[in-house]
Amino acid sequence: MSTHTKYTSIPTKYVALPTKHADLKTKYVALHRSICGGFFKPLLLLFLLASCKALPPSFVVETPVLTGKKTALSLEEKKQWPHKDPYTDSIPGMGLEKAYAYIKDNGLKSNSITVAVLDSGIDLLHEDLKDQLWINEKEIAANEIDDDKNGYTDDLHGYNFLGESYHEQVEVTRIVALKLGDTVLQERAQKELEKALPKALQDKNQYRQILMAVETADADVKKALGKDRYYLADLENFETNSIMLQQKIGVLKQMFSFADSIPQVLKELHAGVTHFSELADFNLNKNFDGRAVVGDNPYDILDVPYGNGNPKNRLPEESHGTHVAGIIGAQRDNGLGINGAAAQVKIMALRAVPNGDEYDKDIALGIRYAVDNGAKIINASFGKSYSPNVEWVYEAIKYAASKDVLIVHAAGNEGENLDHPSHPNFPNDQINNGPEIANNVLTVGALTSELGENLVADFSNYGKINVDVFAPGGAIYSTMPGGLYDFQDGTSMAAPGAAGVAALVWSIYPNLQAAEIKKILMLSGVRSEIPVISPSDPDKKVPFSSLSVSGRIINAYNALILAKQIQDKKFNLNKYDFIR
Numbered sequence: 041m042s043t044h045t046k047y048t049s050i051p052t053k054y055v056a057l058p059t060k061h062a063d064l065k066t067k068y069v070a071l072h073r074s075i076c077g078g079f080f081k082p083l084l085l086l087f088l089l090a091s092c093k094a095l096p097p098s099f100v101v102e103t104p105v106l107t108g109k110k111t112a113l114s115l116e117e118k119k120q121w122p123h124k125d126p127y128t129d130s131i132p133g134m135g136l137e138k139a140y141a142y143i144k145d146n147g148l149k150s151n152s153i154t155v156a157v158l159d160s161g162i163d164l165l166h167e168d169l170k171d172q173l174w175i176n177e178k179e180i181a182a183n184e185i186d187d188d189k190n191g192y193t194d195d196l197h198g199y200n201f202l203g204e205s206y207h208e209q210v211e212v213t214r215i216v217a218l219k220l221g222d223t224v225l226q227e228r229a230q231k232e233l234e235k236a237l238p239k240a241l242q243d244k245n246q247y248r249q250i251l252m253a254v255e256t257a258d259a260d261v262k263k264a265l266g267k268d269r270y271y272l273a274d275l276e277n278f279e280t281n282s283i284m285l286q287q288k289i290g291v292l293k294q295m296f297s298f299a300d301s302i303p304q305v306l307k308e309l310h311a312g313v314t315h316f317s318e319l320a321d322f323n324l325n326k327n328f329d330g331r332a333v334v335g336d337n338p339y340d341i342l343d344v345p346y347g348n349g350n351p352k353n354r355l356p357e358e359s360h361g362t363h364v365a366g367i368i369g370a371q372r373d374n375g376l377g378i379n380g381a382a383a384q385v386k387i388m389a390l391r392a393v394p395n396g397d398e399y400d401k402d403i404a405l406g407i408r409y410a411v412d413n414g415a416k417i418i419n420a421s422f423g424k425s426y427s428p429n430v431e432w433v434y435e436a437i438k439y440a441a442s443k444d445v446l447i448v449h450a451a452g453n454e455g456e457n458l459d460h461p462s463h464p465n466f467p468n469d470q471i472n473n474g475p476e477i478a479n480n481v482l483t484v485g486a487l488t489s490e491l492g493e494n495l496v497a498d499f500s501n502y503g504k505i506n507v508d509v510f511a512p513g514g515a516i517y518s519t520m521p522g523g524l525y526d527f528q529d530g531t532s533m534a535a536p537g538a539a540g541v542a543a544l545v546w547s548i549y550p551n552l553q554a555a556e557i558k559k560i561l562m563l564s565g566v567r568s569e570i571p572v573i574s575p576s577d578p579d580k581k582v583p584f585s586s587l588s589v590s591g592r593i594i595n596a597y598n599a600l601i602l603a604k605q606i607q608d609k610k611f612n613l614n615k616y617d618f619i620r
């Protein structure tokens with residue numbers, strides 16, 4: 041099973057290595073897999089399904105088997121695949137190109153809608169984001185006064201709940217260090233920590249060794265070839281009697297099967313070393329206190345104010361929020377970078393997710409800030425296995441529901457079945473698979489661009505009860521700090537795709553309720569029974585439809601059509617439900 045972990049299984053999975061350690065996906069995959077055991081213990085797969093019936097709305101063409109593209113995606117297609125359509129393009133995107141053509145053909149008008157990105161910091165100066173930001177009109181920036189008296193000083197584009205902190209422990213470390221919860225929890229956390237820390241150090245050393253081997257081989261082969269840049273063909277055609285050099289060429293040839301170039305391999309190996317170093321030095325370090333610089337007590341929700349009005353990313357590698365924001369709302373058709381999913385969107389930047397586990401206090405207050413300051417949708421591309429103050433978050437979710445705000449949550453990247461009692465991903469909206477605590481949370485799993493057995497990303501969590509729908513999350517091209525663009529993957533990228541579609545539909549049909557938007561996205565998706573490799577058991581294939589409540593891929597075009605029918609009272613949403 042260990043072949044399934046990203047960082048430890050160079051030979052089979054290297055190609056899937058995330059490029060940036062600091063993105064949450066990497067954090068999730070490596071952390072959860074190392075901390076929670078994940079793939080190292082036999083997985084008891086409990087499919088608690090059967091009770092769930094998704095009734096297909098009549099307007100959606102039901103095709104039992106979708107056919108995937110036979111040829112490889114071009115670079116342009118790779119960059120735009122989330123906007124393609126399963127039927128029209130044989131690419132399992134969200135039908136956004138089709139949706140925009142439909143909007144244009146029908147002259148549909150849209151209103152501005154605010155989407156809060158509750159995440160790491162965001163590059164507020166990015167060329168493709170800077171004109172898309174929510175502005176608090178009543179707040180004067182940087183005068184150290186809370187002009188609009190909303191409790192937050194200088195919150196021009198949102199708020200920064202992390203102050204100047206960035207690295208953080210994960211919850212198991214905090215539970216052990218601060219003796220949170222009861223003794224049962226503490227002992228469990230202690231056990232996990234005792235397992236995770238040596239593993240992080242071991243992984244770090246393994247990565248270092250591979251890095252050194254590749255660096256040395258690269259330098260020697262460059263010298264032998266007499267050139268700085270070489271390709272696989274150069275290696276294959278190179279003949280030498282030196283056993284040493286032959287070995288080095290062998291190493292490099294192997295690396296070419298994991299990435300397109302040796303510089304790319306080196307970049308990812310460096311990222312791996314950094315990642316595992318940070319794991320050992322910060323995330324799993326009992327003695328590290330990342331919160332000290334903030335100055336509040338994170339276990340007292342009444343201890344406010346704290347943080348500051350600047351939600352910009354602090355470091356270039358703090359890229360997660362920027363990437364997520366671009367997927368939702370990068371400025372469309374401006375001749376720059378990418379097109380976000382939603383045209384008329386305003387991004388509210390809420391910096392609350394550090395490089396480590398987020399605090400429940402920041403998440404709860406972040407949700408409340410978004411609700412109180414006009415966001416209609418909150419994107420929540422984060423998650424963790426333990427949530428010591430989860431009641432604060434549940435209360436905030438219910439508050440959002442009461443104010444008609446939709447929360448779109450990433451399913452998480454452990455490749456696990458969230459319906460299994462030992463694999464919760466907080467914040468969830470169902471306690472022990474019970475009834476939903478609120479009707480406004482949409483949980484989203486991740487797809488790859490391949491409409492075939494690899495449709496579901498191998499890292500994506502799933503669950504017939506706990507995951508509502510799927511959206512593109514593998515190799516997603518979006519904005520990066522410093523005015524850059526790059527690919528990242530994770531359910532962290534799937535949630536903002538879904539949030540963007542929700543924003544698009546809601547911006548055109550603003551009278552719909554949050555719960556209706558959630559249901560529209562689920563019901564109007566493209567359903568398929570196509571057999572896919574189960575993320576938790578690569579030897580097993582399961583129908584795609586069995587991995588989520590709706591069994592569907594979000595589709596913006598279908599969602600618009602369904603939304604119109606609901607607005608015109610030609611479709612009764614209440615007749616179609618996902619019965620539990």
Ligand SMILES: [Ca+2]
Pocket residue numbers: 179186187188189190191192193194195
């Ligand atoms: Ca204010």
Ligand SMILES: [Ca+2]
Pocket residue numbers: 179180181182183184185186187193194195
């Ligand atoms: Ca001010």
Ligand SMILES: [Ca+2]
Pocket residue numbers: 168370371372373374375376377378379380
């Ligand atoms: Ca653009």
Ligand SMILES: [Ca+2]
Pocket residue numbers: 469470476481483505506
């Ligand atoms: Ca749910």
